[in-house]
Amino acid sequence: MQLTVLGAGAWGTALAIQAAQRHPVTLWARDAEQAKALQAARRNDRYLPEVALPERLRVTADMDAALAAAELIVVASPMAGLRGLLAACPGEVPLLWLCKGFEAGTGRLGHEIARELGRRQVGVLSGPSFAQEVARGQATALVAASEWPAVAELAVRAFHGERLRVYTSTDPVGVEVGGAVKNVMAIATGVADGLREQAEAAQDWANAPGLNARAALLTRGLAEMTRLGVALGAKAESFLGLAGLGDLVLTATGDLSRNRKVGLLLAQGLALDEVLGRLGHVAEGVYSARTVLARGEALGLDLPITRTVVALLEGRLAPAQGLALLMNRDPRAEI
Ligand SMILES: NC(=O)C1=CN([C@@H]2O[C@H](COP(=O)(O)OP(=O)(O)OC[C@H]3O[C@@H](n4cnc5c(N)ncnc54)[C@H](O)[C@@H]3O)[C@@H](O)[C@H]2O)C=CC1
Numbered sequence: 001m002q003l004t005v006l007g008a009g010a011w012g013t014a015l016a017i018q019a020a021q022r023h024p025v026t027l028w029a030r031d032a033e034q035a036k037a038l039q040a041a042r043r044n045d046r047y048l049p050e051v052a053l054p055e056r057l058r059v060t061a062d063m064d065a066a067l068a069a070a071e072l073i074v075v076a077s078p079m080a081g082l083r084g085l086l087a088a089c090p091g092e093v094p095l096l097w098l099c100k101g102f103e104a105g106t107g108r109l110g111h112e113i114a115r116e117l118g119r120r121q122v123g124v125l126s127g128p129s130f131a132q133e134v135a136r137g138q139a140t141a142l143v144a145a146s147e148w149p150a151v152a153e154l155a156v157r158a159f160h161g162e163r164l165r166v167y168t169s170t171d172p173v174g175v176e177v178g179g180a181v182k183n184v185m186a187i188a189t190g191v192a193d194g195l196r197e198q199a200e201a202a203q204d205w206a207n208a209p210g211l212n213a214r215a216a217l218l219t220r221g222l223a224e225m226t227r228l229g230v231a232l233g234a235k236a237e238s239f240l241g242l243a244g245l246g247d248l249v250l251t252a253t254g255d256l257s258r259n260r261k262v263g264l265l266l267a268q269g270l271a272l273d274e275v276l277g278r279l280g281h282v283a284e285g286v287y288s289a290r291t292v293l294a295r296g297e298a299l300g301l302d303l304p305i306t307r308t309v310v311a312l313l314e315g316r317l318a319p320a321q322g323l324a325l326l327m328n329r330d331p332r333a334e335i
């Protein structure tokens with residue numbers, strides 16, 4: 001199968017490297033200089049420096065050439081690029097996107113953007129998957145979700161192999177809400193873990209959110225994710241799957257996460273601009289947090305962790321105040 005991956009960031013490059021072991025793959029980079037550098041060095045020095053590009057992987061900045069023979073298109077840009085790339089792709093070729101978030105401005109999920117553009121035969125590929133590990137061939141499980149079962153099956157044909165399991169799902173809403181909300185929860189967990197490191201150093205135990213607090217944040221974060229997802233039409237079971245609990249655990253606790261890193265750096269007292277300057281990669285939770293809150297509020301939902309993350313990102317709350325705010329709410333029933 002001829003595969004075209006649009007976007008040569010960390011994740012697009014990693015999946016292209018994996019797929020190229022079994023299929024001819026074209027990787028499109030939007031910057032001509034970057035495409036030239038990738039072809040010459042056979043390595044993505046900017047976004048994924050440690051893994052070489054296999055022979056079968058062709059890199060180009062020419063979109064028409066990249067799409068010419070595509071049998072499956074994979075959009076690997078951040079959420080901000082999805083609408084433009086969807087609109088630029090031929091409507092008759094099945095398409096998957098990898099981005100995890102809500103579109104800034106419109107507050108839409110990927111499947112809502114596709115519907116708005118009248119695009120059919122599309123789906124999302126998600127789940128717990130740090131690009132670096134996938135590129136190295138370390139065992140990973142993903143989930144491909146689409147309302148068109150043939151699209152999810154195509155994702156299996158393209159990517160399923162010895163080191164990469166691809167499950168299918170008919171719940172794109174659940175898979176997309178999971179991928180978007182876990183990023184917000186990873187920021188919250190990063191803040192808590194950052195506060196713990198500082199308080200532990202001073203043996204200030206009462207102000208050190210420890211392992212108990214982390215487990216509570218993950219569990220209540222899952223509750224928020226599920227609450228929003230179900231209200232948007234998702235199946236509750238999806239949140240116990242790879243794109244829900246699976247990706248929440250990975251991103252909130254794994255130090256390769258950029259969203260978690262945002263939280264860790266905010267806890268050190270850095271301003272958001274400074275944090276983003278240090279990352280060098282996209283951290284979708286920063287852009288999605290407000291939308292998660294707004295869409296939840298529009299549905300009459302209470303999302304206290306998300307609300308706290310938004311206040312932290314907007315600089316209206318200091319990290320330590322965030323923890324106090326969450327702990328001092330009125331008691332309530334768990335479910
Ligand atoms: N890196 C990872 O481990 C994983 C990332 N993702 C998701 O995949 C998406 C992409 O992430 P990464 O590749 O890691 O990001 P990255 O920050 O490594 O690279 C982003 C790439 O997108 C391009 N880009 C940026 N804005 C764009 C726009 N408006 N239009 C077109 N292209 C644009 C950049 O030039 C760059 O090539 C994000 O939504 C992320 O949440 C999902 C799973 C794993």
Ligand SMILES: O=C(CO)COP(=O)(O)O
Binds near residue numbers: 130186256257
């Ligand atoms: O989505 C991811 C892993 O599944 C990557 O998370 P970060 O964007 O936080 O690095």
